[in-house]
Amino acid sequence: xxxxxxxxxxxCGTFDAETCWxxxxxxxxxxxxxxxxxxxxxxxxxxxxxxxxxQDVLLTRYAMDEAHxxxxxxxxxxxxxxKVDLDISDHAASNEMNIFERLKATLPYLLxxxxxxxxxxxxxxxxxxxxxxxxxxxxxxxxxxxLEIVKHVNSKAYSTELKDKLGIWNVSQFVRSHxxxxxxxxxxxxxxxxxIKDTFxxxxxxxxxxSTESMLNRVSxxxxxxxxxxxxxxxxxxxxxxxxxxxxxxxxxxxDGGFHLISVQQVLNADFAYQGSITxxxxxxxxxxxxxxxxxxxxxxxxxYKSGYFGHVxxxxxxxxxxxxxxxxxxxxxxxxxxxxxxxxxxxxxHSLEGYLTYVSMVGSNPISFGDVLHAMEYEGLLYKDGRxxxxxxxxxxxxxxxxxxxxxxxxxxxxxxVASDLAEGEQLVSRLRSLLxxxxxxxxx
Numbered sequence: 001x002x003x004x005x006x007x008x009x010x011x012c013g014t015f016d017a018e019t020c021w022x023x024x025x026x027x028x029x030x031x032x033x034x035x036x037x038x039x040x041x042x043x044x045x046x047x048x049x050x051x052x053x054x055q056d057v058l059l060t061r062y063a064m065d066e067a068h069x070x071x072x073x074x075x076x077x078x079x080x081x082x083k084v085d086l087d088i089s090d091h092a093a094s095n096e097m098n099i100f101e102r103l104k105a106t107l108p109y110l111l112x113x114x115x116x117x118x119x120x121x122x123x124x125x126x127x128x129x130x131x132x133x134x135x136x137x138x139x140x141x142x143x144x145x146x147l148e149i150v151k152h153v154n155s156k157a158y159s160t161e162l163k164d165k166l167g168i169w170n171v172s173q174f175v176r177s178h179x180x181x182x183x184x185x186x187x188x189x190x191x192x193x194x195x196i197k198d199t200f201x202x203x204x205x206x207x208x209x210x211s212t213e214s215m216l217n218r219v220s221x222x223x224x225x226x227x228x229x230x231x232x233x234x235x236x237x238x239x240x241x242x243x244x245x246x247x248x249x250x251x252x253x254x255x256d257g258g259f260h261l262i263s264v265q266q267v268l269n270a271d272f273a274y275q276g277s278i279t280x281x282x283x284x285x286x287x288x289x290x291x292x293x294x295x296x297x298x299x300x301x302x303x304x305y306k307s308g309y310f311g312h313v314x315x316x317x318x319x320x321x322x323x324x325x326x327x328x329x330x331x332x333x334x335x336x337x338x339x340x341x342x343x344x345x346x347x348x349x350x351h352s353l354e355g356y357l358t359y360v361s362m363v364g365s366n367p368i369s370f371g372d373v374l375h376a377m378e379y380e381g382l383l384y385k386d387g388r389x390x391x392x393x394x395x396x397x398x399x400x401x402x403x404x405x406x407x408x409x410x411x412x413x414x415x416x417x418x419v420a421s422d423l424a425e426g427e428q429l430v431s432r433l434r435s436l437l438x439x440x441x442x443x444x445x446x
Contacts, residue, residue: 008055008117010140011079013125014098015044017334020128021151022200027226027233029198029208030219036403036411043398045099047415048125050343050395051335052079057116059103061086065397067371075386075393076347100130104137126150126334127311143255149308150333156199156236158307159331166299168328172197172238178223184237185216197236209240241326245319247280248338249297253310259301261294263345265338267316268358276358277341278423287325293317296327309333344393344417353389355419356426359399360433361445362412367404368440370397373414380436382429384419392429393417412442 014020016038045060049072052058058081069081086099086106097105107116122135122142127150135142144150152158156172163170175181181196188194189210196219198206210216223233246267252260264285268275288294300315314336316329341357348355377383377392384391395415403410416433420426434444 006053006055007141008057008120009051009053009123010057010059010116010120010138011048011051011123011125012059012099012103013045013048013335014042014100014128015125016041016205017126017128018154018200018206020098021154022198025232026199027223027231029196029201029206029235030222031205036406039402040399040411040413043402044396044415045125046396046398047340049077049079049081050340050347051123052077054078055080055117057081057120059086059099060398061099061102062398062402065370065401067369067374068394068397071374071383071394075384098128098130100124100128100134104130104134107134107138124335144311145309153304153307153309153331153333154200156197156201156330157234159328160236162300162303162331163328165303166296166328168296169326171241172236175233175235175237177233178220178227181223181233181235181237182216182220185210185220186213188237188239189213189216191239193240195238195240197238199234199236241318242321243318244321244323245284247284247317247319248277248336249293249315249317250312250336250339250342251297251301251315252312253301253305255310257302257305257310259298261297262339263342264288265341267338274337276356277338278356279345279354284319287319287323291325291327293325293327300328300331304331304333312336312339314338341417348417348419351386353419354421355393355417356423357395357415357417358430359396359413359415360430360437362400362414362437363409363443363445364404364412364441365409366441367401368442370394370400373400373437373440376436376440377433380432382433382436384417388419390420390425390429392433393419 042061046064049058056079058079062085063083064081086102118139120140122140124131127144127147129147160172173184175184193209193211196208196210201207227233246269247264248267249264250262252262254260264280265277266280267277297315312335314332318326318329320326344355344357374383382392384393393416395417399413399415418426418429420429437444
């Protein structure tokens with residue numbers, strides 16, 4: 001198929017898919033709602049530009065920043081995107097809508113230039129409620145399993161049971177009531193700290209580290225109150241393992257059941273939350289080969305396909321202190337941050353360059369345009385440009401500015417690809433970026 005004949009793709013997504021998949025009948029772990037952090041996650045959909053090719057369309061909740069879009073075009077990313085926010089009049093309902101529900105409500109009233117292609121294929125970050133309805137409304141094709149299958153295989157309950165099915169070492173246990181949580185939790189505490197995991201927690205949300213019996217009692221009481229309102233309990237508990245390295249494997253299950261290995265990325269985490277992805281080190285890849293990891297990933301893919309799933313998969317794994325591998329921590333049956341990193345690898349590899357994906361968290365008091373940040377980065381020689389051997393590619397602008405309309409201090413975040421010859425040079429670039437942001441009266445979080 002030639003470029004002119006290629007079917008254009010529509011890219012869009014909601015990055016906290018796990019929240020959308022979660023069963024509302026289940027009890028929750030205690031947490032503090034944070035609207036500003038939620039806004040940041042809602043704005044992460046702009047990262048999907050990395051999957052766009054010429055003729056593709058990226059639809060984001062907030063219109064992409066013009067200066068950012070122009071910069072991406074300069075370095076070789078060409079795509080069409082919405083020039084206005086995908087907003088609806090009822091803001092209360094709007095906050096609860098995933099991207100497909102939002103698009104269904106707004107697309108009929110938005111004027112695009114050029115108009116959206118009708119013979120397009122919908123390429124979601126994750127499969128959510130309303131995707132099929134939107135595709136039918138717009139005349140787009142979509143190749144995906146059912147939403148119920150997607151929910152089933154993304155649950156930590158599924159991956160926990162799969163470990164036993166495949167004979168993988170499994171330290172996870174189910175708890176189905178606050179009484180079981182009390183009993184099993186106290187036994188675990190005898191050996192050390194342990195984790196309570198929500199079946200649909202992700203990147204730090206839905207993971208609770210229990211270190212004392214009084215903490216366990218408070219959580220148990222919190223669960224008990226919810227059970228009295230007819231909520232059901234289903235959590236997973238496991239001892240905190242002595243982890244040395246987090247890594248993840250990206251592969252795709254084709255509609256006919258075929259297996260396509262994409263990449264392995266080392267994952268940087270802090271307090272169970274995602275911090276970035278770097279290229280897997282050769283010694284790790286050699287160990288995975290020795291330990292039969294690739295064969296096991298194909299076995300996981302076979303089981304997922306038998307369960308009715310096909311599409312992108314990211315399997316979280318880890319290396320423990322002492323060197324043993326935990327091949328299956330959990331399954332993310334969707335696109336992932338590490339897949340975004342791999343896509344950037346493809347882009348940089350065409351220029352014989354390497355990079356790694358990370359982000360900088362900030363707090364600001366006064367609004368600052370993203371164009372000014374780009375200009376300052378260029379002035380300081382930090383901004384990656386075609387032909388340079390190192391530099392920083394800003395991957396997100398909306399995560400930088402989405403909270404700027406808030407009164408008082410606002411949270412901001414900038415996802416970046418660090419183009420460098422090695423990790424040490426990369427860390428130097430990040431340090432210079434932090435200093436630059438601080439000079440713009442932005443407080444950079446450690």
